[in-house]
Amino acid sequence: MTTQSDLLYTEEEEALRSAVRSLLADRCDPADVLARTESEQPHDRELWKTLADSMGLAGLLVPEDRGGQGATHREAAVVLEELGRAVAPVPYLTSAVIATETLLACTGDPAAELLAALASGRTVGALAVPFATAPGAVHTRVRHEGGALRGEVTGVADAAVADILLVPADGGLFAVDTGRDGATVTPLTSLDRTRPLATVTLDGAPARLLAEGAEADAAVRLGLRSGAGLLASEQLGLAEWCLTQTVAYLKERHQFNRPVGSFQALKHRLADLWLRVVNTRAAARHAADALATGSDEPNLAAALAQAYAAPVAVRAAEEALQLHGGIGMTWEHPVHLYLKRAKADSIALGTAGRHRTELADLVDLPAPATP
């Protein structure tokens, strides 16, 4: 048996959480998030600037000598818990985790330069694959011809706010500047408008090579694996918000001359949800620790966390909506933002079912042979 991972939070991690939480309490009220989703600019660029640049959180995964903060996935996971709790419309998972981890695994100078730019928070990057892509399941149809890329990728999360796209194409992984001719980003009407998707169209877009062949494949896989593993922390924060808000509401709301939270039928549902949230925390911390230290098989830990956390976040949001009754069905109440985020997250980076299939290989529980 492998060594036991540290499933708790350190004092530094708790301090980081407080800092992020108080910033979000000030600057990322659910009503603001809702209003923003209907505006021309669904992403909160000012909030991102504070988080990524002023607080230095974009560079947590990047060593200091490569332009980052030299922290680990454990700290990034804490940031994601708080961002999930606020359904914050910032490209943290996509740029500071997935794109950053992908670049960390590339060896050349162009990648190093981009990595430092992303770590500074002043440049936003996005891995140009459909957001539903599970680690190891990338199929690109983008072609590389004489230093330029041609092709289309749909469903790319946060592409609309990205300065740089990391594009898997035939022959390798390339960087494309979204400001250049030949690269078009067209927003899609997304289920989750707090993390909007876009179609990336490349029509002779100038591209810089970041990695080739196996190195490129491995880098993309690692980027998506970190994304999947740490997404569980976002899902944890989201589920906790749903539970906390619902408990508070059921203590206030009276029907039949009693607080509705005193009805056993509702109490049992919330207690059951609490149990799942407690379990999600263990799974999410385990994944973050495994990604940070390499202990206890990161592939297994990430797949386990995603297989468990994704359905819990969806359930938490669905329970929150139902238990809020009519108010939960209104556009005005923020619970729908959480439901949409949770449902989108359950597809993002591979569904729970895909991750279970991955686990079947990892822990030797093979599928039946097809007759």
Added chain:
Amino acid sequence: MTDAAALRRRTQDLLAAHPPATTDRTDFLKARFDAGLAWVHYPEGLGGLGAPRTLQAVVDAELEAAGAPDNDPRRIGIGLGMAAPTILGFGTDEQKRRFLRPLWVGEEVWCQLFSEPGAGSDLAALGTRAVRDGESWAVDGQKVWTSSAHVARWGILIARTDPDVPKHRGITYFICDMTDPGVEVRPLRQITGEAEFNEVFLSGVRIPDTRRLGAVGEGWKVAQTTLMNERVSIGGMRIPREGGMIGPVAEAWRERPELRTHDLHQRLLTLWVEAEVARLTGDRLRQQLAQGQPGPEGSGMKLGFARLNQEISGLEVELLGDEGLLYDDWTMRRPDQVDFTGREAGYRYLRSKGNSIEGGTSEVLLNIVAERVLGLPSEPRTDKDVAWKDLTR
């Protein structure tokens, strides 16, 4: 006296004076008790040294390395886990001196006389009566789900001493002599075919007032100590991956490809994930405890494991197909302890049904989580201010 090095020295002195290889088991255990190394957090003179509880591990490691016998804690779990902390907390000096040593050594087995046919989840409604008669009490009633009653020397008993006050206020806590002629123990056969538990009939049992624990009418408060310790003792040990009920299913899946179907595969993987995550939650809880910051997570562990055990063992029986139609043994036996792994899948399936009933039903535990962890209001109570004798039965 209470640091690790001192305890290690003291343990070595014990081993030197009573070499395990040449010392009778019971004599060794008595010597260990008298040296204060039985449970180091207990007071001096009662098997302990008033040391921090965490230092017990130091003593246990030294003794294990020396091949010293232990007191077979599983056999005397009720005594160690429930009777002892209650006697320590509420007993007189004389009671502590009389009962704790033979309890810990294992010379005297204890059982718990709490549940009744009419008082399960609503334990405080119990109806076994204890009536004062001079310097003793006369007890009449029926207890149920009493493990070890057929081998027990003593029982911790709660009985109603005042039917005219609300139910929580009219209960008194006693130590019952299981050899009293008024005590009749009958095996209670379960759905597994065996009888782990007993019914205990009490007819005119005499209990001297000196065997009362705590004040008259304070029995409910005393019982809270017992019950709290029951919940603490559940789920203490770290288990390896696939160390629980999922283990035998995963093994059968790997070794017998002919049993595999796509439907079972998906269900197995889902349960594997849940079992592994529950195991990590246990790890996290233990890490919190080790840092001295116990969280409320413990309240949920039993709930989670009850459901998982039931679902996993249900899947196992189904996976086995033809074999799942068979059962290993319906013979009526009276086992000393539960053995989940020593029997076949059908036994696991049936026995785990009790996991969501024993030690607090899952429904009651969900209420406890909802009220004590989440702070949700309780249901309106109709029984709080009514005298016990006027309750509906």
